[in-house]
Every structure is written in C-alpha cells, then in structure tokens.
Amino acid sequence: MRENVAVPKSEVAGNNAPIIVVGAGPVGLFQALSLYLKGIECFIMERRNAAISDTRSLGIHPPCLDMLEELGLLSEFLKKGIRVDKGIAHNGRKKLGEINFSSTQLSGQKHPYILIHPQNETEALLKRAFTDIGPNKIQYGCEVIGFQDHGGHVVVHSQMVHDPLSPASPKVQEHKTPMLIACDGKNSALRTYAAIQYNGRPYPDTYTMGDFPDPDTPQSPPFVYITSEGLVESFPIADQKRRWVIKTDHYQSNPQPAWLSEAIHKRVGEMPDSSNCTMISSFGVQHHRAALRQKNRLFLVGDAAHVVSPIGGQGMNLGWLGAWQLAKDVKKLHEKGFLYSPSENPIPATSYSSDFDSVITEVARRAHWNMRMGRKSKLQWLKQLFIQILLSIPPSSRKLAERFTMSNLPTK
Numbered sequence: 001m002r003e004n005v006a007v008p009k010s011e012v013a014g015n016n017a018p019i020i021v022v023g024a025g026p027v028g029l030f031q032a033l034s035l036y037l038k039g040i041e042c043f044i045m046e047r048r049n050a051a052i053s054d055t056r057s058l059g060i061h062p063p064c065l066d067m068l069e070e071l072g073l074l075s076e077f078l079k080k081g082i083r084v085d086k087g088i089a090h091n092g093r094k095k096l097g098e099i100n101f102s103s104t105q106l107s108g109q110k111h112p113y114i115l116i117h118p119q120n121e122t123e124a125l126l127k128r129a130f131t132d133i134g135p136n137k138i139q140y141g142c143e144v145i146g147f148q149d150h151g152g153h154v155v156v157h158s159q160m161v162h163d164p165l166s167p168a169s170p171k172v173q174e175h176k177t178p179m180l181i182a183c184d185g186k187n188s189a190l191r192t193y194a195a196i197q198y199n200g201r202p203y204p205d206t207y208t209m210g211d212f213p214d215p216d217t218p219q220s221p222p223f224v225y226i227t228s229e230g231l232v233e234s235f236p237i238a239d240q241k242r243r244w245v246i247k248t249d250h251y252q253s254n255p256q257p258a259w260l261s262e263a264i265h266k267r268v269g270e271m272p273d274s275s276n277c278t279m280i281s282s283f284g285v286q287h288h289r290a291a292l293r294q295k296n297r298l299f300l301v302g303d304a305a306h307v308v309s310p311i312g313g314q315g316m317n318l319g320w321l322g323a324w325q326l327a328k329d330v331k332k333l334h335e336k337g338f339l340y341s342p343s344e345n346p347i348p349a350t351s352y353s354s355d356f357d358s359v360i361t362e363v364a365r366r367a368h369w370n371m372r373m374g375r376k377s378k379l380q381w382l383k384q385l386f387i388q389i390l391l392s393i394p395p396s397s398r399k400l401a402e403r404f405t406m407s408n409l410p411t412k
Contacts, residue, residue, distance in 0.1 A: 097391025200288030231374025294353030
C-alpha cells in the first residue's frame with residue numbers, strides 16, 4: 001500500500017466539468033496528481049491502449065523527490081529505485097574525482113541524492129496513485145481530434161482510436177472543460193491544432209545505449225568517462241543491470257550488443273556481457289521550445305512545451321517542475337474566480353506561462369554543457385584537467401553537484 005495522498009476533497013466537482021489532461025505518460029499523470037493535491041478535479045485522455053514497457057527516462061532529481069513526498073508517493077518510489085549519492089568522473093585510465101550529491105544538503109536540498117527509477121515503473125506508480133483517487137478517470141484509446149476555445153470554456157472533440165477490423169467509423173464525442181492541458185509529447189497534436197510554433201533544431205550529437213548485467217554487488221555508483229573517443233556513461237539500474245551510454249561519431253541505425261561492448265572496452269577497459277544485453281538503441285538529441293505555453297485556456301506541459309538534451313537525465317523532471325507550477329497557478333485562478341468564469345475574455349497569464357521560461361533556459365543550458373563536455377576535442381587533456389580541478393575544490397565541486405541534481409533553479 002502506498003502512503004495516504006494528501007488530496008483534499010475537490011472544490012470544483014458537481015456541475016462543473018473537470019479539467020482535461022491529454023496524455024497519460026509520466027508528465028500527464030504527474031500533472032493530474034498535482035491538480036488533485038490542490039483540490040482541482042481532472043480527467044485524462046490517452047491515445048495509447050497500454051502503458052510503456054521500457055525503462056526510458058531514469059533519473060529523478062532532488063526537487064522532484066520533494067514533490068513526490070508531498071504527493072505521498074516517495075516511499076513507494078524508494079522501494080524500487082536506486083539511491084545515488086555520488087558520481088565518479090574518469091578518463092578511462094584514471095579517476096578524475098567525485099561528484100558528491102549529498103553536498104547539496106548544504107544548499108537546502110531535503111533529499112540530496114538522485115533516484116534511479118525506470119520510467120515504466122514510474123508511470124505504473126503514478127497511474128496507480130491516480131486511479132486510487134477514483135475509478136474511470138483515465139480513458140485509454142481516446143484520441144483528441146480538435147478543440148475550440150470559447151473564452152469561458154473549451155470544447156474538446158475526441159474519438160476512440162479506430163479499430164481497422166471494425167467497419168463502423170468511430171463516433172466523435174464532445175467534452176466541455178474549463179481548461180485543456182496538453183501533455184501529449186514533442187509531436188503534440190494539440191500544439192499543432194493551436195498553431196503554436198515549436199522552435200528549435202537537432203544537435204549534431206548521437207549516442208548509443210544498452211542495458212547489460214551488472215556483476216558488482218553492491219552496484220557501483222555512476223561513472224562519467226571523459227575519453228579521447230568521446231563520452232561514456234555508466235550507471236546502475238534495477239534488476240542488477242547497468243545502463244551504458246556512448247557518444248558516437250554518427251547515428252548507428254542498427255547497433256549490436258557485441259559492437260557496443262567492444263566500443264566500451266576500447267574506451268574505458270570494461271567489457272559488458274553482450275550475450276545478456278536486454279536493451280540497445282541509438283538516439284539523436286535536439287532542443288525545442290514552444291513559442292507559447294499558454295493560449296488562453298490551453299496549456300502545453302512537458303515535451304509538448306519543451307525538449308532538452310537527455311544527457312544528464314533532466315527532461316522528465318523539467319516536465320514535472322512545470323506541471324507542479326501550473327497546478328499552483330490553476331488553484332490561484334480558481335480562488336480568484338477565473339477558472340469557471342463565463343466571460344469570453346482570456347484568462348490572465350499565469351506564472352507558468354510567463355516566468356517558467358527562465359527554468360527551461362537554465363535546464364537547457366546545463367544539458368548543453370553536459371553534451372559539450374562529452375564531445376571529442378583536440379584539447380581533451382585540458383578538458384580533463386579542468387574537470388579534475390573543479391572536483392578538487394569543495395565550493396566548485398558542490399556547485400557541479402547542484403548542476404547535476406537540478407538544484408538552485410530559478411523556480412518560484
């Protein structure tokens with residue numbers, strides 16, 4: 001059993017329609033739970049018929065651990081998660097230093113560590129918590145095909161995902177809602193319907209990652225290798241496995257475990273067991289940001305609003321931070337009478353739509369720095385020396401730990 005979630009009785013139930021959240025991934029579920037914590041009723045529509053089965057995003061950083069505690073869910077996450085108190089910087093031949101995440105306690109972090117928790121398990125825990133609040137609050141296989149903002153409310157058009165074996169066309173349904181929140185990913189349909197620009201571009205960087213058995217008991221802390229051939233990352237994950245990530249010269253369309261294992265061995269001297277690799281994939285990275293996060297009663301949250309480089313594991317956390325801020329803003333709108341106002345005038349701009357830009361900028365800047373440090377360089381020795389000096393001086397080492405743990409962001 002999970003902890004009792006501190007969710008007050010909804011103030012907007014009854015004749016008033018709930019807020020509609022589109023997307024039942026980790027950000028959409030977290031958004032819904034955050035709204036209920038503030039006493040705001042909501043309903044989720046999800047195009048998929050099933051939850052994801054792979055690990056995907058793994059790291060949960062200290063600011064979001066605080067939020068999970070407030071939601072009453074932290075103890076459940078700690079059961080499956082792996083607590084990481086430090087990271088090791090290495091060049092493939094020798095240790096350059098340690099990043100002590102516990103030092104962030106000096107700057108006010110209540111949970112001064114990173115929790116490694118697979119995204120499929122994260123989604124499952126959040127879904128269980130949301131369905132515990134009340135049954136039938138998530139509709140799977142439901143696709144939003146359009147909406148109209150009428151000033152005082154939004155009308156959402158949806159239909160069940162069409163079964164190709166069924167001769168009948170799916171019936172279009174209409175739903176009235178005071179607010180529509182798009183958590184439907186970087187290819188957001190709602191953002192497209194609203195004609196909101198999504199500015200950005202791909203980075204030139206490409207990576208390959210794989211999950212291999214971890215022979216160490218207890219499991220070793222994460223390693224970040226700054227090598228002459230490019231970045232290598234290694235960190236423990238659930239079920240006695242280890243995730244390895246390497247920077248590649250170009251996109252590998254069909255990576256094989258043996259190739260990845262040999263590439264890792266060439267750079268850092270470790271040879272993961274390729275015969276028991278359970279996941280391997282390649283990926284590129286990009287950065288995008290929506291021109292607007294609020295268009296009257298439509299809000300974009302998570303990847304629908306912004307995408308940053310995944311190097312450093314901050315993307316899902318950034319979505320959660322935005323969802324948390326929006327939930328606080330929605331409560332204020334409700335208390336001031338704007339949420340269910342019949343007026344055709346636009347509702348006021350929120351802190352999330354105006355002030356959260358500084359958070360996105362800072363997180364993107366940190367992610368970009370992480371990538372730059374992992375690129376090949378003719379002055380690689382100088383980069384390694386720079387890291388070594390940074391980690392040898394306590395104030396700068398603590399500053400680096402704050403950067404990696406998403407501490408000291410300009411949140412309000």
